[in-house]
Amino acid sequence: MPKVEIRGLHKYFGENEVLKGIDCDIETGEVVCVIGPSGSGKSTFLRCINCLEEPTSGTIMVDGNIMDAEAKNIDTLREDVGMVFQQFNLFPHLSVIKNITIAPVLRKKMDKAEAERVGLELLARVGLADKANAMPNSLSGGQKQRVAIARALAMRPGLMLFDEPTSALDPEMVGEVLDVMRQLAEEGMTMVVVTHEMGFARQVASRVLFIDGGLIAEEGTPEQVFGNPQNPRTQTFLNQVLEA
Amino acid sequence: MSFVDLLSESMPLLLDGLALTLQLSAVSLIIAMVLGILASLMGMSKNPVLRAINRAYVAIIRGTPLLVQGFFIYFGITGMLNIRISAFMAGVIALSLNAGGYLSEIFRGGIQAVDPGQREAARSLGLSAHQTTWRIIIPQAIRICIPSVVNQWCITIKDTSIISVIGLAELTKVGQQIIARTYRSFEVWIIVGIMYFVIIYLLTILARVVERKVSLDA
Numbered sequence: 001m002p003k004v005e006i007r008g009l010h011k012y013f014g015e016n017e018v019l020k021g022i023d024c025d026i027e028t029g030e031v032v033c034v035i036g037p038s039g040s041g042k043s044t045f046l047r048c049i050n051c052l053e054e055p056t057s058g059t060i061m062v063d064g065n066i067m068d069a070e071a072k073n074i075d076t077l078r079e080d081v082g083m084v085f086q087q088f089n090l091f092p093h094l095s096v097i098k099n100i101t102i103a104p105v106l107r108k109k110m111d112k113a114e115a116e117r118v119g120l121e122l123l124a125r126v127g128l129a130d131k132a133n134a135m136p137n138s139l140s141g142g143q144k145q146r147v148a149i150a151r152a153l154a155m156r157p158g159l160m161l162f163d164e165p166t167s168a169l170d171p172e173m174v175g176e177v178l179d180v181m182r183q184l185a186e187e188g189m190t191m192v193v194v195t196h197e198m199g200f201a202r203q204v205a206s207r208v209l210f211i212d213g214g215l216i217a218e219e220g221t222p223e224q225v226f227g228n229p230q231n232p233r234t235q236t237f238l239n240q241v242l243e244a
Numbered sequence: 245m246s247f248v249d250l251l252s253e254s255m256p257l258l259l260d261g262l263a264l265t266l267q268l269s270a271v272s273l274i275i276a277m278v279l280g281i282l283a284s285l286m287g288m289s290k291n292p293v294l295r296a297i298n299r300a301y302v303a304i305i306r307g308t309p310l311l312v313q314g315f316f317i318y319f320g321i322t323g324m325l326n327i328r329i330s331a332f333m334a335g336v337i338a339l340s341l342n343a344g345g346y347l348s349e350i351f352r353g354g355i356q357a358v359d360p361g362q363r364e365a366a367r368s369l370g371l372s373a374h375q376t377t378w379r380i381i382i383p384q385a386i387r388i389c390i391p392s393v394v395n396q397w398c399i400t401i402k403d404t405s406i407i408s409v410i411g412l413a414e415l416t417k418v419g420q421q422i423i424a425r426t427y428r429s430f431e432v433w434i435i436v437g438i439m440y441f442v443i444i445y446l447l448t449i450l451a452r453v454v455e456r457k458v459s460l461d462a
Contacts, residue, residue: 011400023303051370052364052367052368075367075370075371075372076370078367078368078369078370079369079370081368082368082369083364083365083368085361085365087359089359089363089364089365090386091362091363091365091366091380091384093383093384093387093460094458102369102371102379103370103371106375106379107369107370107371112392135460137461148365149269151369152368152369155369155370169403240424
């Protein structure tokens with residue numbers, strides 16, 4: 001059974017059809033990078049997977065469970081789907097360690113001390129062991145994003161979604177975040193990454209989706225999509241971003 | 245009568261008036277805070293009837309003067325229903341309804357000012373809607389609201405002076421009574437003004453300390 005099964009996904013915002021029928025399976029252990037022009041629907045596609053956006057029609061299943069924002073078990077299903085946002089969205093009123101422990105303590109009824117032990121381990125993994133008691137607003141963008149990754153990992157998700165995780169960062173901080181993501185991919189995490197970092201996609205992705213105009217216009221291995229794109233729109237897009 | 249004589253003679257009365265002003269303010273503001281929270285929750289409810297009630301409430305409070313609201317409660321409603329309530333009670337009802345309306349808008353604004361990404365991040369971690377509201381949204385909304393809430397408290401404390409017109413012997417009324425006896429309008433209004441000023445000033449200092457304590461800025 002695939003980790004994620006997406007069938008006939010349509011999404012309208014008012015009159016505007018953003019996703020026009022997407023079918024896609026994501027297998028456990030895959031690292032899928034989603035690329036495409038802005039406004040193509042790639043972020044909406046990602047946000048539908050954990051039901052932050054409700055599909056207008058179509059189904060999304062994670063581990064065979066239908067994701068439905070109105071369903072009683074949606075909170076439990078979301079526990080298995082970590083998400084990292086472009087704007088980090090750390091909770092500014094909570095210290096770094098509390099940001100990480102709040103969900104395990106509230107949702108998994110984890111003992112506070114145990115949650116903190118796990119949280120400190122995760123912080124060490126993202127290279128921020130010394131920031132446990134810092135407040136989010138005292139961190140740099142790159143540090144915030146690494147904390148956000150640790151926060152998502154604290155729920156031990158089977159799937160991680162990244163929504164342009166480096167787009168809001170100063171250039172010198174992109175590397176530290178991508179390094180953490182690369183390490184996560186090497187450890188076998190199933191990941192869906194919406195990104196403009198073509199180097200990262202080429203290096204780390206097991207599969208690349210090119211979304212354009214609300215449809216998957218092309219997909220394949222990084223070698224196929226970057227080396228020998230078949231769709232003229234993929235060629236145009238890649239020429240634009242790679243030349244820039 | 246020298247200024248010092250005037251001061252020493254009228255001070256006990258003025259302090260009684262001040263005490264009543266503070267009581268009226270405190271009771272009204274406590275009720276107003278509860279009312280404001282409930283009304284703001286109604287205003288953000290999914291139920292259109294509750295939202296409509298909140299909108300009507302806020303519109304009436306905003307659209308009519310406090311003085312008219314006070315007269316209506318003390319004379320209008322009591323006359324209509326043929327009941328009697330104390331001037332203090334009428335003052336509390338008028339002030340708490342009035343401040344409650346403004347506070348409900350302040351609370352609603354504060355909650356809606358929290359970045360929507362905060363809710364998304366919390367829900368993506370599996371937190372329920374309820375947990376998200378109370379653990380993530382409200383604590384941030386309170387910080388956003390503090391300056392406007394304190395501002396409303398200042399306004400309501402001063403608005404107690406309007407309640408003097410229904411005969412409650414709060415600070416302003418006491419001032420008038422002293423002037424009626426001594427004809428020392430200039431000095432008495434300065435003294436009364438200073439007494440209001442000191443109370444408000446102490447409150448704003450306290451508010452600034454609290455604000456700094458809970459600030460999220462690095």
